[in-house]
Amino acid sequence: MSSEKTEALIIRLADWSESSRVVTFFSRDFGKLSAVAKGAKRIKGPFEAAIDLLAVCRIVFIRKSSSGLDILTEAKLQQRFKPNGRNLMSLYGGYYVAELLASFTEEYDPNPELYDVAVLTLNSLTEEPDHKITLLKFELALLRETGHLPLFDGCLACGIPAEAGNTRFGFWVSQGGLICHECQKKEFQPQPEIQPGTLAVLRRLSSENGGALKNLQLSDQQYLEMRRIVTAAIRHVLGRPSKMSRYLQL
Ligand SMILES: [Zn+2]
Structure with missing residues (x-):
């Protein structure tokens, strides 16, 4: 001992x-x-x-x-942790961070980067009025730091790169990445299309370290698309929806 x-x-x-x-x-x-x-x-x-x-x-x-x-x-x-008293989402957001950390991390497997992101996230939840972007950044960092961030380089089935911008892609949650329009037809995997702008943000997030998250600027459409992808990716890792997610208006 x-x-x-x-x-x-x-x-x-x-x-x-x-x-x-x-x-x-x-x-x-x-x-x-x-x-x-x-x-x-x-x-x-x-x-x-x-x-x-x-x-x-x-x-x-x-x-x-x-x-x-x-x-x-x-x-x-x-x-x-002092949640913003006028905003219940601040409190629920904190509980959500705790739930995800408990589920995604292993005992005695240190990850100081993720620890620092978690503490910063709790500070943001108490200070900033918009919990949505704060939590999205945390979820992306969590997925990346625990090795669960999907791949956004190109189609997982045929390999066509996403960068070329000559085809449309959907998110293939069970495989952890993208599937192009043509392969969706073959595999009977119809997925909502992801806008090229959202795809570019996702690619940047997976290729750089934490810096890209700090200045994350998203249109409403991009937020909704990223939210759908991130919620699906987290649900896939957990094998069920997060307990706190139903209380959070994300
Ligand atoms: Zn394909």
């Missing part, structure tokens, strides 16, 4: 006993981990007010060598 330190975001809380909880963190240095926080339910407990969903904490924990839960020994609150 060894003692470890890291910064971490609380993504799930569950009762463990009358006074203790199991806290699931998405940590910067270790990825996802679950630890028992003894006494966390007591008002004057050892962790004070740090144990709160979506709070960012500095934590110290004892890592179990075999299977079993880690033990939380310290948690210092760095930042609490």
Whole structure:
């Protein structure tokens, strides 16, 4: 057993006993981990007010060598998630981020880039009035960082490149990429057509690192197309619709 330190975001809380909880963190240095926080339910407990969903904490924990839960020994609150009180979507957006992180990440598989994006996303949800673009950027970063971003280079069936712009493409969710108009006819896979402008944005997102997301500017049509693709891609990875997505007006 060894003692470890890291910064971490609380993504799930569950009762463990009358006074203790199991806290699931998405940590910067270790990825996802679950630890028992003894006494966390007591008002004057050892962790004070740090144990709160979506709070960012500095934590110290004892890592179990075999299977079993880690033990939380310290948690210092760095930042609490304060959703915008006038906008319920800000709160639901935070829950959605927690749900996706819990589902898409593996225990002890660190991803500091994704951790930083998650913390920035929570800040944006509290500060910015438009949760839609904030969450779309997060979802794209999540798909990319976890290796689930679909391929937007060209048709997966015949290989015709998307860049040439001489044919139309749909999104082929089960294969994680594009299918051209001709192949859709052969495979009986009719898909809504994606506008070339949307396709260009998607290609840029998959070829560059995080920079392209910062200045993401989308028309209403492009937003709707990207939303459809991203929702389908996430649903495909989860094997079901996200629980929070039905509450979010995306
Ligand atoms: Zn094709």
